[in-house]
Amino acid sequence: MEPGFSVNPLSDLEALLSYPFMVNALEAGTIVAVMAALAGWLMVLRRQSFAGHTLSLMSFPGAALAALVGWPFVSGYYLFCVAGALAIAVGDGGGSRAWGAGGGRAWGAGGSGRRSRAQESAATGAVQAGALALGFVFLSVYGGVLEDLETLLFGSFVGISSGQVLTLLVVAVGVLALLAFIGRPLLMASIDEVVADARGVPVRVLSVVFLLLLGLAVAATAQITGALLVFALLVAPAAAAQQLTARIAIGLALSVAFALAVTWLGLGISYFTNWPLGFTITSLAFVVYLTARMVRR
Amino acid sequence: MLAQEFIRNALLAGSCVALASGAIGYFVVLRGQVFAGDALSHVAFTGALAAAAAGWDLRVGLFLATVAVAIGLASLGGSRGSGAARLDPAEDTTIGVLFSWVLGLGVLFLYLYSTGSAGGEGTVAARTLFGSIFGLSTAEAWAAAVVGIALVLALAVIARPLLFATLDPVVARVRGVPVRGLGLVFLVLLGLDAGEATQAVGALLLLGLLAAPAGAAQRLTANPLLGMGLSMAIALASVWAGVTLSYEIPALPPGSAIVGVAVGCYVLAALLGGRMGEGGAIPSKGVGEQTSASPTNVSPPR
Numbered sequence: 001m002e003p004g005f006s007v008n009p010l011s012d013l014e015a016l017l018s019y020p021f022m023v024n025a026l027e028a029g030t031i032v033a034v035m036a037a038l039a040g041w042l043m044v045l046r047r048q049s050f051a052g053h054t055l056s057l058m059s060f061p062g063a064a065l066a067a068l069v070g071w072p073f074v075s076g077y078y079l080f081c082v083a084g085a086l087a088i089a090v091g092d093g094g095g096s097r098a099w100g101a102g103g104g105r106a107w108g109a110g111g112s113g114r115r116s117r118a119q120e121s122a123a124t125g126a127v128q129a130g131a132l133a134l135g136f137v138f139l140s141v142y143g144g145v146l147e148d149l150e151t152l153l154f155g156s157f158v159g160i161s162s163g164q165v166l167t168l169l170v171v172a173v174g175v176l177a178l179l180a181f182i183g184r185p186l187l188m189a190s191i192d193e194v195v196a197d198a199r200g201v202p203v204r205v206l207s208v209v210f211l212l213l214l215g216l217a218v219a220a221t222a223q224i225t226g227a228l229l230v231f232a233l234l235v236a237p238a239a240a241a242q243q244l245t246a247r248i249a250i251g252l253a254l255s256v257a258f259a260l261a262v263t264w265l266g267l268g269i270s271y272f273t274n275w276p277l278g279f280t281i282t283s284l285a286f287v288v289y290l291t292a293r294m295v296r297r
Numbered sequence: 298m299l300a301q302e303f304i305r306n307a308l309l310a311g312s313c314v315a316l317a318s319g320a321i322g323y324f325v326v327l328r329g330q331v332f333a334g335d336a337l338s339h340v341a342f343t344g345a346l347a348a349a350a351a352g353w354d355l356r357v358g359l360f361l362a363t364v365a366v367a368i369g370l371a372s373l374g375g376s377r378g379s380g381a382a383r384l385d386p387a388e389d390t391t392i393g394v395l396f397s398w399v400l401g402l403g404v405l406f407l408y409l410y411s412t413g414s415a416g417g418e419g420t421v422a423a424r425t426l427f428g429s430i431f432g433l434s435t436a437e438a439w440a441a442a443v444v445g446i447a448l449v450l451a452l453a454v455i456a457r458p459l460l461f462a463t464l465d466p467v468v469a470r471v472r473g474v475p476v477r478g479l480g481l482v483f484l485v486l487l488g489l490d491a492g493e494a495t496q497a498v499g500a501l502l503l504l505g506l507l508a509a510p511a512g513a514a515q516r517l518t519a520n521p522l523l524g525m526g527l528s529m530a531i532a533l534a535s536v537w538a539g540v541t542l543s544y545e546i547p548a549l550p551p552g553s554a555i556v557g558v559a560v561g562c563y564v565l566a567a568l569l570g571g572r573m574g575e576g577g578a579i580p581s582k583g584v585g586e587q588t589s590a591s592p593t594n595v596s597p598p599r
C-alpha cells in the first residue's frame with residue numbers, strides 16, 4: 001500500500017498506474033482539465049470569474065438538498081448549478097439597459113457601465129450567499145455530517161468509478177460541442193459587446209447560454225473534484241494563457257496544456273506525498289500563473 | 298429570549314458586525330469589489346485553519362490571513378490601473394487565481410491539523426465555515442463589538458475622500474486625493490471586517506452581509522449618506538431578525554437565517570427599485586449626477 005518513490009520516472013509511472021483508482025482518476029482528471037481549460041478561457045475573457053466561483057459553490061446546496069430529499073447527489077448538483085446560472089443571468093439583467101448602452105464590459109467604459117457592473121456583482125454575491133444559506137438549512141434539517149461537507153468543498157479524485165468517467169466524458173463532449181457551436185458570436189460578444197450588439201449578435205441570449213453551459217460543466221466536474229478544484233482549474237490555466245498570448249487558438253491550446261500538466265503533476269505528487277490534492281493542484285496552478293505573469297513582463 | 302446570555306452575546310457581537318459590514322459593504326458594492334470581499338471571506342477559512350494547525354488563537358489567524366491577502370490583492374491587482382482598480386480588466390482574474398491558491402493552502406492546513414493532533418478537525422472547520430454566533434463567550438462578544446465599532450469609525454474617517462476616489466478616481470487624483478493609498482486602506486478594512494464577521498456568520502456566508510444589504514440600499518437610493526445608513530440598517534435588521542428566527546426555529550442555523558433575511562431584503566429592493574426605475578434605474582441616475590463633472594463619464598451614444 002505504501003507508495004514508493006524512486007528516481008526512475010518510468011517505474012514511478014508504472015506504480016501509479018498499477019491501481020485502477022489511479023487510472024480512473026487520471027482519466028477523469030484529463031477530461032476535467034480539457035473541459036475546464038476551454039470553458040475557463042472564455043470565462044476569463046468575459047471577466048466572469050466571480051460568476052464561475054459562485055457556480056462552483058452551488059454544488060454545496062445541491063448536494064445538501066439531494067441528501068435531504070434522498071435523490072442521488074448528481075441531480076442536486078445539476079439542479080442548483082442550472083438554477084444558479086439562471087439566477088445570475090436574471091440578476092445582471094437588472095442593469096441590462098444601462099449595460100447595453102454603456103458597453104458594460106468595455107474596459108474604459110463610462111459611468112453607466114461601471115455602475116451596472118457593480119450592481120451585477122452585488123446580485124451575483126446575493127445569489128451565492130442565498131444559495132449557501134439554503135444549503136446550510138438543508139444540511140441542518142438533514143442533521144448532516146460534516147465530513148461530507150469537506151469532500152464536497154475540497155473534493156478528491158479518489159474513488160471515481162468507470163461509470164462516472166463515462167458520464168463525465170459525455171457531458172464534456174456535449175458542453176464543448178455547444179461551446180464550439182456558439183463560439184464565433186460568443187467570442188465577438190465577449191470581446192466587444194457594443195459592436196456585437198450593433199451587428200445584431202444576440203448578446204443577452206449568448207450571455208445566458210454561456211452561463212448555463214458553464215453551470216453544466218461545473219456541475220459535472222464538481223461531483224468529482226469538489227468546489228475548490230473546479231474553480232482553480234477554470235481560472236488559473238486560462239489566466240496564465242491569456243497573460244502570454246492574445247491569439248485565440250494558441251491561447252486555448254496553452255490553457256489546455258497548462259491544465260493538463262497541472263492536473264497530472266498534481267495527481268502524481270499527491271499520490272507519492274499524501275498531500276491533499278486540493279493543495280497540490282491549486283499550488284501548481286498558481287505557480288504557472290505567476291510564471292506567466294513574470295514572463296510577460 | 299433576552300434573558301439568555303448567549304443571545305445577548307450574539308446580539309451584541311452581531312449588531313456591531315452588521316454595522317461594520319453594512320458600512321464597508323456599501324463601498325464594496327459601489328467600488329465593484331464584491332468578488333474581493335468573497336475572496337477575503339474564503340481566506341478567513343485558511344487563516345483560521347492555519348492558526349488551528351499552529352495551535353494559536355483562531356482570531357490571530359483570521360485577521361493575519363485576511364489582512365495579508367488584502368494587501369496582496371491591492372498590490373497585485375491595482376498595480377497597473379490608473380487608480381481605478383475596479384476597471385482593471387485583469388483584477389477579476391487575479392483575485393480568482395490568488396484566492397483559489399490560498400484556499401488550497403487551507404486544505405493543506407486542514408490536512409496537517411487533522412493528521413497532527415487527534416480529533417477536533419470537524420469543529421474548527423465547522424466553526425469557521427458556519428460561524429458560531431451562538432457560541433461566543435462574553436469576552437469574545439465584547440472583542441467583536443470593539444473591533445466592529447473601530448471599523449465603522451475608521452471608515453467614517455476616510456469615507457469622504459474614499460467616496461470621491463470611488464466615484465471619480467481621475468478627478469480625485471487631480472485634486473490630490475491619494476486614490477491608491479485609499480484603495481489599499483479600504484481593502485485592509487475589508488479584510489479586518491471579513492475576519493471579524495467570520496466569527497458571526499462564517500466564512501461562507503459573510504458575503505451575504507457584505508453584498509446583500511449594500512446592494513439593496515443602492516437599488517433604493519443614490520444618496521451616499523442615506524444609502525450607507527440604509528445599508529447598515531438592513532444589515533442590523535437582518536442580524537436581529539435572523540437571531541430571533543433561529544432562536545424560535547431550532548433547525549434553522551443562525552448564519553443561514555441572518556443571510557436569508559439579508560438576501561430577501563435584496564430581492565425586495567431589486568423588485569421595488571426595478572419598478573421605480575422604469576425610465577433608467579434610480580441608482581444610475583443619482584450616481585450619474587455625482588460624477589457628471591467628469592469628462593470620462595460621458596456615455597457613448599448608441
